[in-house]
Structure formats: C-alpha cells, structure tokens
Amino acid sequence: MIENNKAVVRRFNQEVIGQGNVDSFNALMDENFINRSAPAGMDNGPQGMIWFFNEALRPAIPDLKVIIHDQVAEGDMVTTRKTISGKQTGQLLGVPATGQTISIEVIDMVRIKDGRYVEHWGITTLPELLATLAKA
Template sequence: MSDTTMSEAATVVRRFYDTLSTGDLTVVDEVLASGWEAVPALSADGPEGWKATVAYLRAALSDLELVIEDVVVDGDRVAVSSTCRGVHTGELLGVAGTGRQVEFSAIDVHRLEHGRIVWSRHLEDHFGLAHQIGLTFTPTS
C-alpha cells in the first residue's frame, strides 16, 4: 500500500467521517487530496465539496452523529459501513425540518494515495431517509 499502512489508512478515513459529527472542517484539507473525486459527484469538486456537504447535513440534521459500523482495508482501498443519526430540523431533500429523529445507512469505498483520500464512492439509503421525513413515491406506468 504505497507509503500508508493499513492502520494509517483506517485512521485517515475515520478522521474524514469525524467531520460530520464534530463539524471541524480543518481536518478536511489534511485527509482529502486537493483533487478528491466523489462518486456520485457533490455540489463542488475536491475538499470544498465535502466541506459544503458537511455544512449542509449539519444544518439539516441537528445532533448529527455518524457511527462507523465496519472498516475493511485492502491495499489502497478502505470500505466503510456507517449509520448517521440526527433530528431533521432544516431543509433536507427539499423537505423543511420535521423535528423527526432520522437514521440512515451508507456504504463507502475510498482510495488513498500518499496518506490522503483521492476518490470516494458513496451509496446511501436515500429511499429510507426520504420515507422518514415524509416523502412518498408513486409508481408511474
């Protein structure tokens, strides 16, 4: 794994997630490469995109907490299973705050180079989250 050990890789990725619970964005520039790519893409590229996402989620979900369930390191890849919890107090997915406690899961795979995350693939339970804040879906024919 280039110049990063498995333990160091897991630590870097854990610090990436800490920003959601703490709101401390100073860590972002330490753990993300300047050309970090998120898939699916965020509203902005690189670390600024992650900072904007953290700010958005922390504004939408008070008492936001991210719990890492599992971390698996394989070479330059780190896979993470996580659960986010918070109170829906601000706009989220186009829905004004409901005051409801929400919880949703995510799976991410990160690729590291030289001790920083250069690429992340994110899959989140948007359907479950949408249902918790009152969105409904009607099948179309």
C-alpha cells in the same frame, strides 16, 4: 499502511462529518479529490464534499452522529459501513424539518494516498429517507 488508512477514514468520519471540522477536512482531503458518487450537477471535488456535510447535513441535523459499524481495507482502499443519525430540526435538501430522529445508512469506499482522500464511491439510503420524509 492498511491500519493507517483505516485511521484516516475514522478521523474523517469523526472530525469532518461528525464535528464539521474544516481544518481536519483540509488536512485529510487531497486537492485533486474526486467523489465518484456525487449526484448529477453537484461538484464532485473537495468543495462539493464539504458543502454536503457542512451546508446540507449539519444545518438540518445539528446533533449529527456517525457510528462506524465495520471497516475493511486492502491496499489503498478502505470500505466503511456506517450510520449517520440525529434529529432533523432543519431543512434537509429541500425537505422541511420534521423533528424526527433520522438515520442514513452508508457504505463507502475511499482511496487514500499519503494520508489523504483521493477518491470516494458510496451507496446511501439518503434518497429513500428523503422520499419518506417528504410524504410525512
């Protein structure tokens, strides 16, 4: 079960975040999914998650890549340390395009049930990156 859960998270990172594949998102996302780390005012369900990846990140970073550095799993939980990077050629959450290659460091925990995401918690360097880009 643990290796299968890690494979689900790897697939989500590669196909959903890395490639923007909505069919994979629908296959891997439970309809009752809750993003426990969603910013205040943002939809914390499946629609908020796909919006963030395909409407906020992908247009700003069309060459987006995800590199998984580490994964640790226990029971139904998978923790992943990863980097999301690429060239910011579009507006990113209100910050105009810079043309810079940017990196977002992420540590997230996902609870998997029946091969699907049911809960997510995450820590990311995105707020610090946005503040730095806004000053540039």
